[in-house]
Amino acid sequence: MVWFALDDGFDTHPKVRKAGNAAVGLFVRLGVHATKHLTEGHLDGDIVTAYGTAATIRKLLTVGMLHEPGHGCPRCPQPADGGFYIHDYLDYNKSRAQIEAAREAARKRQQKGRDTARANRNGRDSAANLGSKSRQNERSSAPNCDENAPLFEDEPAGQEGSSRRDTHEGATVVPSPPLPSQNYDVADVDRGPTGSSAPDLDAYAPSPIDTDGWTLADGLRRWAVNTFGAGIDPDYEAAQFVSHFRSTGQSRRNWNDEYQKWVRRSAKFASERANRPSNVIALPNGQQLTGTDAKVAGWMAIAEQLRQEGDSA
Structure with a gap:
């Protein structure tokens, strides 16, 4: 759409x-x-x-x-x-070429997701069938093994007397090797998780903002600069905007309108940070106090001012 x-x-x-x-x-x-x-x-x-x-x-x-x-x-x-x-x-x-490219990219992502899900499903079915056949073979061969097995005396092997390894006390427990984990394809560098065990999340649930093929148009880029000046970076805000909605999976009826809201909030937060009062106090000797020290110094300065006003009254 x-x-x-x-x-x-x-x-x-x-x-x-x-x-x-x-x-x-x-x-x-x-x-x-x-x-x-x-x-x-x-x-x-x-x-x-x-x-x-x-x-x-x-x-x-x-x-x-x-x-x-x-x-x-x-x-x-x-x-x-x-x-x-x-x-x-x-x-x-968007131009016709941009829209068709976005649709084709969305189609490929969805097809990749279906292919991956189908491959995983077939792999689980194959593993289940193999396990079932293995259990059947074990059950069918168990009686034969019992009938043909030679009889051994219950005694330590290869030596006289008992070894510490043959007794419960002092026995060394050898841990079983860890079970192999399911293998996934390594994610691309610029996409989501990294590492050989990280699944390709885009293949399972394509993001609505990707499916809609939203990109930053030149008109919106000019609007951001003309409205908020050179202090705003439209392309950086667009990257943060796409990353946010790709991670949340949320959908919007009008992505351009949502991007404008995003830029306004970003500019508002930047202005609030710039106008936030400093908690740094410079002493006469040039030393600077910050944090709790600065607050205490400020309270002491107020107390001294009140004392001086009281003495002069």
């Missing part, structure tokens, strides 16, 4: 206010149609006229939310004759 992206400032944008509710409703329908059919913002004239009236189409063209052939916007391609193009579509939405 693919989503037509609208940022959280869409409703108050000057173009949207000027266009009016009816024309904006047409714009949303056209955007959903373009996203569903992977047209990368291009629209057939028949679709536009079927969805909207001449008045609403003219409003979108006038405010620049929609383009017709021969338009003067330098950032948007020219539509075909009789067609239209949604302004800045690829700044906020």
Whole structure:
């Protein structure tokens, strides 16, 4: 499933206010149609006229939310004759190639998960069958062994008298070797757990954010920098964002909207940390006190100030 992206400032944008509710409703329908059919913002004239009236189409063209052939916007391609193009579509939405690549990657992950689960299931069934046959052979051969076995006297072997190893007291207990653990493929360096015993978790439960194929679009990257300045790193935040939702396995209806919330929270926390008062106090001799020492020094300074004010009263 693919989503037509609208940022959280869409409703108050000057173009949207000027266009009016009816024309904006047409714009949303056209955007959903373009996203569903992977047209990368291009629209057939028949679709536009079927969805909207001449008045609403003219409003979108006038405010620049929609383009017709021969338009003067330098950032948007020219539509075909009789067609239209949604302004800045690829700044906020994925291209056809990106969506198809994400779908193919999701298909391969799911197929890998099914193949791995099938191989593990077949391995367990084979082990169970082998164990069952082995137990049957042991039961069938046990009587023959008892009948043909030679008789031995119950005495120490290879020496006269008893050895400490032949008696219970002082006997050395040799531990059994550990049972072999199930072998898994070694995980890739950039994926999850490492080590020969770490299972490939992605193969069992593909993450919804991976299945949806979310990536950071250029429009969102510019929005983060323009809103919060150079102090924010959109690509780093995107990596943390994907890692978080990949580990939790949670799903969201609109990943672009969720990413904007993530960046706002990150910027808010960074601002709070920067404005947090310091717990370091510098003494007249240049020594610095931190932690509990700084708190005690602060209390003593307050007490001294109150004493001086009392003496001067």
